[in-house]
Amino acid sequence: MNRAIEELDSLLLRASRNESGTSVDSMKAKVVTALDALNGLLETVPAEALDKGKAMADAYIMPGEDLAPQNNIDPQFKQLESILSREGGVRE
Numbered sequence: 001m002n003r004a005i006e007e008l009d010s011l012l013l014r015a016s017r018n019e020s021g022t023s024v025d026s027m028k029a030k031v032v033t034a035l036d037a038l039n040g041l042l043e044t045v046p047a048e049a050l051d052k053g054k055a056m057a058d059a060y061i062m063p064g065e066d067l068a069p070q071n072n073i074d075p076q077f078k079q080l081e082s083i084l085s086r087e088g089g090v091r092e
Contacts, residue, residue: 001037004036007030008030008034011030
């Protein structure tokens with residue numbers, strides 16, 4: 001799992017620098033690989049612990065509440081979003 005996340009992180013860094021090999025397809029593939037790895041890890045967690053964690057998350061997030069209100073977005077995330085949305089920032 002660690003390797004999948006590191007590879008995704010590396011790809012996102014290269015995309016922020018407009019380097020080659022940072023296509024949307026390659027990013028999607030790395031995200032899917034990282035999510036598969038996380039799902040595999042979650043499969044090792046006992047069901048009781050997952051249920052408790054889900055209950056805590058559900059209690060924390062109010063129904064209808066935006067998960068990431070625009071005024072509370074981390075400035076670094078905003079910067080990454082800006083870099084990736086610029087024309088030519090991510091190649092198709």
